[in-house]
Amino acid sequence: MEQTYGEVNQLGGVFVNGRPLPNAIRLRIVELAQLGIRPCDISRQLRVSHGCVSKILARYNETGSILPGAIGGSKPRVTTPNVVKHIRDYKQGDPGIFAWEIRDRLLADGVCDKYNVPSVSSISRILRNKIGNLSQPGGSYDGGSSSCKQPAPQPALPYNHIYQYPYPSAVTAAGTKMSSHTGAPVAAAHVSLPRSWPSAHSVSNILGIRTFMEQSGALAGADGSTYPPKLEDWPGVNRTSFPASAQGINALDKSAVEADIKYPQPPPGLSAVSTFLSPCAYPSSNQPGVYGGPGGSYLSPAHHWQAQGNPLAHHHGPGVAVHGGELASSASFKHPAREAGDRKQATSPGGKAAADSLPGIHGLPVPASSS
C-alpha cells in the first residue's frame, strides 16, 4: 500500500499528481506570504511550483481559506422529490403546460430559485420519465415535503461547500467521508488562517517549520540556497531526524502528522515530528488527506484531530492558529459571497458537514491569539 507514490517536481519537491498539497504546506505558503516573503522565494523554499503558490495565495486572498476545493462529486440534484412533485402538480393542473412554463412556475412559486431550478430539458425528462402518466398521481416521487429550495439535505450545500473544505482535512470532518479513513487522524484542521493573525504567531510557526527544515538542512535560511531536502527525503528525515524540532513542531503537527502519515493506522508511536516532514511523502496511501506532509497535521482529515485540537495552535500558539474549528471556518472566513459567486454557491457550506464537524467553527475564534 503504501508506498508513496509521489512525483518530484522541478524544484525537487514531492507532490501527488491530482491531489492537493498537504494543508500544512498550504498553510506555510500563506504564512510566509504574510510575512512578506515573495512568492518566488516561497516556491523555492517549499519546493512547490510558483504556479501553485500563486494559485494558493490568490485563493486565500479571495476566499480567506487555504483549503483546496472540493474534488469530485456531482452537483446537488435539483430535481428533488419536492420539485418533481410540483412539476407533477403543474402538469396535472394543466396537461398542456410546457416545460419552460413549469420552470417559470417553479421560480414564481418559490419552489426553486434561480440557482437550483431544473433546466427545461430536465423538466422534460421528468415529465417523460417520472411523471409520464399523470394518471398516476400518487406518485411516488414526492417525497417531500419540503421545499425544494434547499434541496435536500445535501443540496443545501452547494456543491462547493468546498471552501469549507470537505477535504480530508478538516471538514471532512464533517464526517464525510474522510472520516472513514478511520484512523486517520485527521487533523484538523483548521486550516484557515485568519488573516489577521499576527504575524508573530506565524512566525513561530514558521519558525517551526523552518527550524525543522533547517535542521534537516533543508531550508537554509534565508538564502534559500539550500532547499529542503527533497521531500523524498523527508520521510526519512522525518522520522528520524527531527527530533529536535519536534517539540515545537511536534506539538503542532505531531499528531496531525502522525495521522497523516499513518493515517490509517496511526501508530501511536511515531514521533510526531517526523511526520511533519514527511509530509510530502504523501503518505501512504492514497488517501488524500493524508498527505503526511508536514502539514499533515492540518490536513488530516480526521476528526479526531479536531477534537484534539489543533496542532498548530497548540503549543505554540503560532499564528496560525488553526483552531480546530477552523476548518470550516476557513471557509467561513470568507464571505460567502464569493462562494456563492464563484464556486457555486456557497451558501451553505458545509452544510451539515461542516457544521457537524466543527462545532466550533463558526465561532471560530480567532486565532489571533492562539495561544
Added chain:
DNA sequence: AGCGTGACGGTTGAC
C-alpha cells in the same frame, strides 16, 4: 527574474 495563466495529466466522488 518574477508572476499570471492555461494546457495537461491526474484523482475523486456523486450519479
Added chain:
DNA sequence: TCGTCAACCGTCACG
C-alpha cells in the same frame, strides 16, 4: 458494481 462526468489538483511552459 462499474462507467461516466465534472469538479478540483499541481506542474509545467509560455508570455
